[in-house]
Amino acid sequence: MNTPPPPPPLSKGDETRRDQRHFPCPNCGADLRFDPGAAAMVCTHCEAEVEVPHVDDEAAQVEHDLLEHIRKGLDFETVETPSLNCETCGASIEFDADEHSRLCPFCDSAIVADVTLQRHIVPQGLLPFAVREKQAHEVMHKWLKARWFAPSHISSAAAVEHFAGVYVPTWTYDAYSVTDYTGKRGRRVGSGKNRRMVWTKVSGTVSGAFDDVLVSGSQSVSAEFKDALTPWPLGNLETYQTEFLAGFRAENHTVGLEDGYLEGQEFMRVKIRDWIKADIGGDAQKITSSTSTFSKQSFKHLLLPVWITHYSLEGRRYRMSVNGQTGKVYGQRPFSTKKLLAGALAAFVAFLLLGALVSLSFGPKMRTDHPPANAQATSWFKPDN
Ligand SMILES: [Zn+2]
Ligand SMILES: [Zn+2]
Structure with missing residues (x-):
């Protein structure tokens, strides 16, 4: 493994840097690529690493x-x-x-x-x-x-x-x-x-x-x-x-x-x-x-x-x-028609069985609905109260 060379001299706010899309390796001149794992630029040829200067x-x-x-x-x-x-x-x-x-x-x-x-x-x-x-x-x-x-x-x-x-x-x-x-x-x-x-x-x-x-x-x-x-x-x-x-x-x-x-x-x-x-x-x-x-x-x-x-x-x-x-x-995903048909059939049978069980054990029952408290709270927004 090569020792990482010093980062190229790039100053913040440099206009040309905004345009720059290619970064030549200071060792061999090949293209550097940003490596997500290393959070640095790595040479495609000699594997030299160049740190991305952290702008704070x-x-x-x-x-x-x-x-x-x-x-x-x-x-x-x-x-x-x-x-x-x-x-x-x-x-x-x-x-x-x-x-x-x-x-x-x-x-x-x-x-x-x-x-x-x-x-x-x-x-x-x-x-x-x-x-x-x-x-x-x-x-x-x-x-x-x-x-x-x-x-x-x-x-x-x-x-x-x-x-x-x-x-x-x-x-x-x-x-x-x-x-x-x-x-x-x-x-x-x-x-x-x-x-x-x-x-x-x-x-x-x-x-x-x-x-x-x-x-x-x-x-x-x-x-x-x-x-x-x-x-x-x-x-x-x-x-x-x-x-x-x-x-x-x-x-x-x-x-x-x-x-x-x-x-x-x-x-x-x-x-x-x-x-x-x-x-x-x-x-x-x-x-x-x-x-x-x-x-x-x-x-x-x-x-x-x-x-x-x-x-x-x-x-x-x-x-x-x-x-x-x-x-x-x-x-995006495809569905297998064969598996879908088999699944639908299985669900239908389960539904019939469950229906029979429920009516046997509970009989008819009224459902009461309560609006869930604070149902609107997510990380997106903060209501005042
Ligand atoms: Zn290189
Ligand atoms: Zn397109």
């Missing part, structure tokens, strides 16, 4: 004033990088002009467009890859093997595929909301045939703060981001440095700041309805009207690490992605 300025965690940015127009720091636009899924991805393979990592289609210089936002921070490609393979196979109703040869079909490591652009939004509402609280009264709901008019105010509501800045992976690949440990954010990108791809924002905020607000409004329902209480709730005022809106623009692969099975391609920080996996 907390730029990654800074919240920017959303309304000011929208009012003034975009005043982000931008940079031009060689990029390709995928005609199929709309992704804009950094590519070298001399790369032979031009497969879109998101939708797996061959990109025929030429590499062009594209101007895009320099993200303020990123979550570096912490999971290696080998580990992504391992978690994928574990996941595939655990799928019910999947064809038996699914894992071997995926064995040959390579993962692409992609940094996906992301917006996060904070906001404080105050909502006045009117509605009705329902109470169940009576029993048996006389059972009915009695409604009372109610009104009130709910308020709460949203913290780091994630909206994908990419049109190509939104399903994964909203549900399956979360949570993202945003406490591990690093100030944006191109060293982390060495050997990986970065996707450019294709969803703008304002459009992203509209999507974030949709998420917030769903949560606000939950707050209102919890505030109304009772056995059932109706919301007649609600008016929300948002304030203290702020945002961050980040890159999040995702391993993406596609595998073929019976003539179809399926996408798998793995959270590059946590190893959480999300996959």
Whole structure:
């Protein structure tokens, strides 16, 4: 093993460093690549390690004033990088002009467009890859093997595929909301045939703060981001440095700041309805009207690490992605018709047996529903009370 040479002299804020995508090895001149396991850049040829300088300025965690940015127009720091636009899924991805393979990592289609210089936002921070490609393979196979109703040869079909490591652009939004509402609280009264709901008019105010509501800045992976690949440990954010990108791809924002905020607000409004329902209480709730005022809106623009692969099975391609920080996996998956039919039959028989048992032991029974207390509390947001 070679002794690690000193890191190349790169000063923070150096304009050329923002553009830099290639880092030559100080020993042999070959390309250095960011190694998630070592959290350093490693030479592809002589295995020399070069540390990524840790920038301790907390730029990654800074919240920017959303309304000011929208009012003034975009005043982000931008940079031009060689990029390709995928005609199929709309992704804009950094590519070298001399790369032979031009497969879109998101939708797996061959990109025929030429590499062009594209101007895009320099993200303020990123979550570096912490999971290696080998580990992504391992978690994928574990996941595939655990799928019910999947064809038996699914894992071997995926064995040959390579993962692409992609940094996906992301917006996060904070906001404080105050909502006045009117509605009705329902109470169940009576029993048996006389059972009915009695409604009372109610009104009130709910308020709460949203913290780091994630909206994908990419049109190509939104399903994964909203549900399956979360949570993202945003406490591990690093100030944006191109060293982390060495050997990986970065996707450019294709969803703008304002459009992203509209999507974030949709998420917030769903949560606000939950707050209102919890505030109304009772056995059932109706919301007649609600008016929300948002304030203290702020945002961050980040890159999040995702391993993406596609595998073929019976003539179809399926996408798998793995959270590059946590190893959480999300996959499109095929179902085996044979296994599904067998499973459905087994479930049907079990259902019949269970039904017979329940009616024998308990007889008919009324179900009473109580709204779960604090059902709305998750790590996404903090209602005031
Ligand atoms: Zn080297
Ligand atoms: Zn694509």
